[in-house]
Amino acid sequence: MNAGKILLVEDNPDDIALTMRALKSHNMTNDVVVAQDGVQALDYLFGAEGGAGPDELPAVVLLDLKLPKVNGLEVLQRIRADERTRLLPVVILTSSDEERDLIDGYRLGANSYVRKPVDFVEFTQAAKQLGLYWLLMNRAPPVPRRL
């Protein structure tokens, strides 16, 4: 099994709880790191105040778009701009069904775009499938060595 983690970037505590619940039913909670806004997400990836990030990058970032402080698209932009995280798989997981967000997301280099279903059963399905796919099925790109 791939040792990678999921970085969940989500500000809504309900959504965090529901996502965790969905992942828990498939024993994937230990692999989840939660960032509650864009700044936290960037701090985790790149290290706070210019410090270093984690030794290992997550297998996938589940990124909400509407976030306090730094919004999801900006986070995505930063991830794609950095040499180390340039190839990091990013899945946009949002309530928005706006064509504009879809276009912007893919244009900035998202690997996937999933709309959160309101129906909890569907939502659980989606979370489970995302976890299984990105943690188990997908082969993550090699991480460039730190200088």
Place this chain on the structure above:
Amino acid sequence: MSPLRDWPIKRKLTAILLLISGLVLVLTSAAFVTYQVVTFRRTIQSHLATRSRVLAANSTAALAFANEADATEILAALQYDPHMVAAALYNQDGRVLATYPVAATADLIPAAPQPDGYGFEGGRLVGFTPVAQGGKRLGTLYIASDTKDVSDALRLSGVIAIVVLAIAMLAAYALAAALQGRISAPILALAETATAVSTRQDYSVRAPKLGEDELGRLTDAFNQMLVRIEDQDRELRRYATELEQRVAERTHELQERHEAVRRNAAELLAANQELDAFAYSVSHDLRAPLRSIDGFSHVLLEDYAAQLDQAGRDSLQRVRAASQRMATLIDDLLKLARVTRAEMRTEVVDLSGMARDIVAELQRATPERHVEFAIAPGLQARGDPRLLRVALDNLLRNGWKYTAKQPRPQIEFASTNVNGERAFVVRDNGAGFDMKYADKLFGVFQRLHSAAEFEGTGVGLATVRRIITRHGGRIWAEGAVDRGATFYFTL
């Protein structure tokens, strides 16, 4: 010298007057001179005849006796008339008896007498006169005189005629020069006025009138014409000024209107942007709490089912159903807003093909239903393909939904003519509706059936109407309860 037709009128008039008076004078002088000459010749001829007869009478004796000396003496008397050139007496036999001058050469005296009479011959006046006594002819007298008097008279007459002609021509020229002005002056004045009008475009000048004759009338007519032109010119200028003013006013108005339209457009754009932001936040923020409601209801049902009785579980199911229903409502409303905001891209759309695609989709989604479709081929319209697809999808889905309880469901898509305008028709034989509520069909959240009978949010037909309206068309419906519904729309 310029050709005659290019001469100024003054010179033409003078020339004509001189030509006419000159011709008259020349003819008159010629007649005068001719008369003088003819009269004078008659006079000298008669003088010669008289003298000849006197001389003939005096010569009778000399001839009768053939006395040459007497005859010569009688003839010698002619020496007192300097005009006498020659004379001769012939006897009865035509032989010359005596001559004057005595030693007259043969060329002066004809060899034989000619018939009696007088006439001019080679610049001389000659005459043969019979010499008779008592009815008996004794011989013939020949006499020749020069015509110096005649040529003198002719010369004098000619000189007089030329002098008179010269004086008369001078007088005629002076008169013509003085009188031609009467005719040429008004014409010249007219010409000058016309030149002034055409070069300066000044219609206020008038030609001076110099008399009441034809030229005066011409001047009057010309001046009247100028008055008319001046009036019309003034009128034209006034119209031009008015027109300019009106154009300026209209331009100003248009600019103002343009400005207003621009302002409106800016306001609309701002309103649209606000609506955009609103729709975005609705899409994002309203759904999140719904997800929580549904999610945690589910958690309760899953984790605490044992602690809940049937009524509690039922309530939670209702909470879940309601939240899902609200999610659908929000999605439908967003679709409606999107229809309003979407930019229109007009092209020719194959409505028949579009309808066939939608029907195929419906049949794929619910394969257990068997609905009879009749789609007229070749229906086309100009419009935005995406929006028209949404409209057609809603209408056909509507028919699909409301024929669910019909044993032999039928749905038709065709076109028809309504008051000379082409209308598209979507007809079903489903639940229909009461015409009393026809006006409510297209309102947002307006439903004529309960959710228990037929599910739905009441946004679909409102969306359709908005799309048709954006295309500049109309939509209306006819129907009766349990007798199906027919939707008409124009584009």
